Amino acid sequence: MKAAVIDVRGLVKDYGRTRALAGLDLEVLPGEVYGFIGPNGAGKSTTIRVLMDLLRPDAGEVTVFGQAPQEGGPALRSRIGYLPGELALTGRVTAGEHLHHLASLRGGRGRQRIGQLAERFRLDLGRPIRALSRGNKQKVGVIQAVMHEPDLLVLDEPTSGLDPLLQHEFLELVRELRARGATVLMSSHVLREVESVADRVAVIREGRTVDVDSVDGLRRRAGQRVMLRFAEVPELSSLAALPGVERPRLEGTTFECQLHGEPDALLKAAARHRVIGWVARDRDLEELFMDVYRLGQATGIDAAPGTGAVEAPDAR
Amino acid sequence: MRAEGLTSLRRVWRDHRRAMWIWAAALAVVTVFYLAFWPMMGEEMAAAIEGMPEGLMAAMGYDRIGTAAGYLEAVIYGLLGPVMLLVYGIGLGGRLIAGQEEDGTLELEFAAPVSRLRIYLERLLGSWLLVATLVVATTVAVLVSGPLFDLGVEPLNVLAASLGLLLLVVGFTTLAFALGAAGARRSAAVGAAAGVAVLAYVFRGVANAAGVEVLGALSPFAWMLDPEPLVHGFEPQSLALLAAISVIAAPLGAWAFARRDLMT
Numbered sequence: 203m204k205a206a207v208i209d210v211r212g213l214v215k216d217y218g219r220t221r222a223l224a225g226l227d228l229e230v231l232p233g234e235v236y237g238f239i240g241p242n243g244a245g246k247s248t249t250i251r252v253l254m255d256l257l258r259p260d261a262g263e264v265t266v267f268g269q270a271p272q273e274g275g276p277a278l279r280s281r282i283g284y285l286p287g288e289l290a291l292t293g294r295v296t297a298g299e300h301l302h303h304l305a306s307l308r309g310g311r312g313r314q315r316i317g318q319l320a321e322r323f324r325l326d327l328g329r330p331i332r333a334l335s336r337g338n339k340q341k342v343g344v345i346q347a348v349m350h351e352p353d354l355l356v357l358d359e360p361t362s363g364l365d366p367l368l369q370h371e372f373l374e375l376v377r378e379l380r381a382r383g384a385t386v387l388m389s390s391h392v393l394r395e396v397e398s399v400a401d402r403v404a405v406i407r408e409g410r411t412v413d414v415d416s417v418d419g420l421r422r423r424a425g426q427r428v429m430l431r432f433a434e435v436p437e438l439s440s441l442a443a444l445p446g447v448e449r450p451r452l453e454g455t456t457f458e459c460q461l462h463g464e465p466d467a468l469l470k471a472a473a474r475h476r477v478i479g480w481v482a483r484d485r486d487l488e489e490l491f492m493d494v495y496r497l498g499q500a501t502g503i504d505a506a507p508g509t510g511a512v513e514a515p516d517a518r
Numbered sequence: 519m520r521a522e523g524l525t526s527l528r529r530v531w532r533d534h535r536r537a538m539w540i541w542a543a544a545l546a547v548v549t550v551f552y553l554a555f556w557p558m559m560g561e562e563m564a565a566a567i568e569g570m571p572e573g574l575m576a577a578m579g580y581d582r583i584g585t586a587a588g589y590l591e592a593v594i595y596g597l598l599g600p601v602m603l604l605v606y607g608i609g610l611g612g613r614l615i616a617g618q619e620e621d622g623t624l625e626l627e628f629a630a631p632v633s634r635l636r637i638y639l640e641r642l643l644g645s646w647l648l649v650a651t652l653v654v655a656t657t658v659a660v661l662v663s664g665p666l667f668d669l670g671v672e673p674l675n676v677l678a679a680s681l682g683l684l685l686l687v688v689g690f691t692t693l694a695f696a697l698g699a700a701g702a703r704r705s706a707a708v709g710a711a712a713g714v715a716v717l718a719y720v721f722r723g724v725a726n727a728a729g730v731e732v733l734g735a736l737s738p739f740a741w742m743l744d745p746e747p748l749v750h751g752f753e754p755q756s757l758a759l760l761a762a763i764s765v766i767a768a769p770l771g772a773w774a775f776a777r778r779d780l781m782t
C-alpha cells in the first residue's frame with residue numbers, strides 16, 4: 203500500500219481542561235477524497251488545525267507527507283491548501299487584493315488563476331472583503347485554498363454558506379482536483395455533503411474515530427427499512443430472531459424492521475404466512491449517521507470495529 | 519516556495535496607513551499649536567513659576583519651563599508626544615498578533631508557507647515603521663516650529679530628543695507586541711504594557727519631586743528626559759537603555775510565539 207498522505211495515530215489535544223481529541227486516528231491515502239464527519243464539537247477543526255501546525259499535539263503521532271507538521275514547517279505547508287471552518291475577513295482591501303496578498307505569501311503561486319476562479323464562482327474581486335456576504339467570503343476561502351494547485355487540500359466545512367448551485371460547482375472542483383491527483387480531506391456535519399465525492403469517510407465523535415468505511419460500504423451497512431403486512435398476526439419471535447433483522451416491531455398485523463445483508467431468510471420466513479403488502483426501501487446514510495452520532499459506535503452487521511478497517515479508496 | 523519579500527509587513531502597512539496618517543496629522547497639529555504659544559508664554563511662564571513650591575515644579579518638570587528647551591520638553595517630549603504615541607503604539611502592538619489572532623484574520627497567514635519567526639519579525643517591523651513615521655511627523659513639526667516661534671533650540675538636539683522618544687515608544691510597542699505574541703490576550707498585553715508605561719511615568723515624577731533616585735533609575739521616562747537631550751544632545755548610554763526594552767522583549771516574544779498553540 204502507498205504511504206499515507208495524512209497519518210494520525212492516537213492524537214490527543216486538550217484546551218486547558220477540555221479534552222478536544224482523545225486518541226483520534228485518521229489515515230488518508232494518496233489521491234483519495236476523504237470525508238471527515240462528526241457532530242458539533244467532535245474535534246474536526248481541532249484535528250485539522252493540528253495538521254496545519256496551528257496547534258501542537260499533546261500526545262500521539264501526526265504526519266503529513268511523512269513529516270510532523272511542526273518539523274515540515276513552511277515547506278510542508280506550501281503543499282497544502284487550507285480552508286478554515288470560520289473564515290474571518292475584515293478590512294477595506296478588496297477580495298482581489300486579499301487573494302493577491304495570499305498568493306504573495308506563497309511566493310506568487312496561484313496568482314494567475316485568481317481571475318479565472320473568481321469568474322467560475324462568480325465572485326466580484328472589486329468588493330471590499332468586509333462588505334462580502336457570508337457565501338461570498340466562503341468563495342474567497344475556496345479560491346485561496348485551491349488556486350496554487352496544492353497536493354493536499356484540507357477543507358473545514360467547505361460548502362457551508364454556499365448556495366446549492368455553488369455547492370455543486372465546488373464538488374465539481376473537488377472532482378477535478380482528484381483527477382489531477384490531489385488528496386482531499388473535507389470535514390462536514392452531514393454525510394450528504396460529501397457522499398457524492400468522498401471515497402472514504404471517517405466518523406468522529408467526542409475526539410475519537412468511531413467508524414471508517416467507504417461510502418459504498420456505508421451504504422451497504424445502512425441496510426433497508428422493511429415493512430410487511432400479513433393477513434393475520436404472525437409470531438414476532440419467528441421473524442425478529444432472523445439474521446440481519448434489527449429493531450423489529452409488530453403492530454397489529456404489520457411487521458417492521460431494519461434489514462442488513464441478504465433478505466433471503468426474512469422473505470422465506472415471511473412466506474410461511476400470507477403476505478398482503480410489503481415495502482422495502484434503502485435507508486439513507488443520514489439515518490445510519492444518526493445511529494452513529496447517538497450511539498457513538500459503528501452500526502450494522504459487518505461494522506468495522508472502530509478505526510483501521512481500511513478498504514481501498516477506489517472500491518467504488 | 520518562499521513568500522515574496524516582506525508580504526506581511528506590506529500588508530500591515532497597508533491596513534494601518536490610513537489611521538496612521540490621521541494620527542500623524544493630529545500629532546503635527548497639536549505640536550505646532552502648543553509651540554505657537556511659546557512667544558507669549560515664555561515671559562509669563564517665567565514670572566508665574568517664580569512663586570511655585572520647588573518640589574511641585576520639579577515633579578512637573580517646570581523647573582526649566584522658563585527656557586525654550588524646558589517648555590518644549592515639558593509640553594511635547596515629556597507629555598503630549600509620549601502619551602499620544604504610546605496610546606497608538608501599545609494599541610498597535612497588541613493588535614498585530616494577539617488582536618488579529620483573536621478576530622481570526624491571521625489564520626490564513628499562519629497557515630501559509632511562512633515561518634512563525636518571519637511572521638513575527640515582519641509584523642514587529644511593521645509596527646516600528648508606523649510608530650517611526652509618527653515620530654518623524656512630530657519631529658518635523660518641532661523643527662518647523664523652531665524658527666517660526668523663536669524656540670532657539672538646536673535642530674540636532676531636537677533629533678536627539680526625538681530619537682529618545684522613538685526608542686521609548688518602540689520599546690512599549692514591542693512590549694505589547696511581544697506579550698501578545700507570547701500568548702497573552704490582546705487586552706492583557708495592552709493593559710500590561712500601558713500599566714508599565716504609566717508606572718514609569720509616575721516613577722519619574724516621584725523621583726524628581728521626592729528625590730527617590732532608585733525610582734528614576736527604573737523609569738524609561740527618566741532615561742529619555744533626564745539627560746536633557748534638548749540641551750545636551752545625544753547621550754548614548756540612556757539611548758542604549760531605552761533600546762534595551764525592545765532588544766530584550768522582542769526575542770523573548772519570538773521564542774514563546776514559535777512554541778505555542780495559535781488561534782485558541
Ligand SMILES: Nc1ncnc2c1ncn2[C@@H]1O[C@H](COP(=O)(O)OP(=O)(O)OP(=O)(O)O)[C@@H](O)[C@H]1O
Binds near residue numbers: 217241243247249781
Ligand atoms: N479555543 C478553544 N478553547 C477551548 N475549547 C475549545 C476551543 N476550540 C474548541 N474547543 C472544544 O474542543 C472540542 C472540539 O472542538 P472542534 O472545534 O474541534 O469541533 P468541531 O468538530 O470542529 O465542531 P464544529 O462542527 O462545531 O465545527 C469542543 O468540545 C470545543 O468546545
Ligand SMILES: [Mg+2]
Binds near residue numbers: 246248
Ligand atoms: Mg469546526
